[in-house]
Amino acid sequence: MGESIRKPAGYIKDFMQQVFIGLGVPVADAEICADVLVAADLRGIDSHGINRLKPIYYDRIKAGIQYPNAPIDIVREGPTTAVLDANNGMGMVVSHKAMAMAVEKAKKLGLGMTVVRNSTHYGIAGYYPLMAVEQGCIGLSGTNARPSIAPTFGVENMLGTNPQTWAMPTDEEFPFFLDCATSVSQRGKIEVYARTGKTMPEGWVVRRDGSTATDPNQVLKDLIAGEAALTPLGGIGEDGGGYKGYGYAVVTEVLSAALQGGQFLKALSGFDEAGERRPYRLGHFFLAIDIEAFTELEIFKKSIGDILRSLRASDKAPGQERIYTAGEKEWEAYRVRSVEGIEIPASVAQEFRTMADELGISGFDW
Structure with a gap:
């Protein structure tokens, strides 16, 4: 399989930005797309990082089922809400805009929520709640996806992995950051x-x-x-609580589709009735809560910090040396990888070389 290599995050981001530009993505949008992917690997979320550049974005743009420079339409907007149509463009770009709008509304009126329809894969869900944290807000985001999860007592893939992701500021070095799917x-x-x-x-x-x-x-x-x-979070059947993951996956589906008149379940398969590939038409939602509409930001940050520290200091199971709170492992990965770089598997490095050759990108050593 060959040897993996390690490169600085900035080096990888520059390359991916050039790839997106080569595919027709505008420069500013390409920077967002590359940043979302690198952010995943920096935090140890390797399943949604640079390894997805080719199969998820490059190949879909090449296949004509994802558009590199689609307009973003604001279909409906109120003081605290908005509905956006991505027109099958770059999911990361419309999501960045949608969360920025939600935060702006929250800073004015306490709460802001936006939803997106006709979109594409938007990278790690946690990227967008972290945008809210930077502005002193609690952030939430979720998305539906192509059918993967079977309902409890079922065997047919009906629901996407449908994450619900939260981020909250704390008085520690890192925020509370819970980014996980509703499947096991x-x-x-x-x-x-x-x-x-x-x-x-x-x-x-x-x-x-x-x-x-x-x-x-x-x-x-x-x-x-x-x-x-x-299988839904909790596993097969009800004994492990699988019905809970199933239920939360449905909630995410509703907020990602029904609330904005978007597509859902089997309509997100990426194939039409004749078996031909077509845009995925995913939906996302974004919520920002301005903490200072409820309490002082510093009071909130200390309170949540005290909660997290108390949890980590609680009695540990025999043989266990440490209790973690959400976001801690991601922060530790970030501290290491931002200095030592990101490991690139040999197979991904080969994909990088292929894309560079096809797009005529030079100056990078993979």
Whole structure:
């Protein structure tokens, strides 16, 4: 498989920005797209980072099912709300705009919520709530996605991995940052297992006959063919609380589709009735809460910091040395990778070389 390499985050971001520009994405928009992807790897969320440049964005733009320079229409707007139409353009770009609008509204009136329809994959959901944190707000974002999750007691992939992601400022070095899917795992993590040749844990996937599967390469094929589905957070059945993940996935679907008249469930498969590829038409939602509309920002930050510190200081299970709170591992990854760089698997480095050759990009060593 070859050796992985390590490069500085800025170096990788510059390359990816050139790739997006080469595909027809405007310069400022390309900078946003590259920043979202690098932000994932810097925080240790490798499933949604640079490895997705080619299969998710490059290939879809080349296939004509994602548009590099689509207009963003504001369909409806009120003092605290807005509905945006991405027109099948870059999901990261419309999402950046949508969260910025939500924050601006929140700073004026306490709360701001925006929703987006006809969009595409927007990278890590956590990027956008972190934008709100920078402005002294609580941030929330979620998105629907192509069908992957089976409902509890079902075996058909119906719902996307549908994350609900929160970020809140604290008085510590890092914010509270909860970025996770409503499934036990997600397609991107399975792709990581496939690239590294690892066997998946049991229970991540349910097959048509109700059994589980652990071969990541076969699972990726079966997910596309509809022969397997991801399990909701909590796992197969109700004993582990699978109905909870299922329920939250539905909430995300509603807020990502019904609230803005967008597409949902099987309509997000990326294929039409004839089996031809088409735009995914995803939906997203963004919420910003201005903390100072409720209490002093510094009081809030100390309170949430005290909560998190108390949790980490609580009694540990035998054999365990540490209790984490959400955002802590991501912050530790960021501190290391922002200095030491980001590891690029050999397969991803080869994809970078391929894209550079096809677009005529020079000056980068992969």
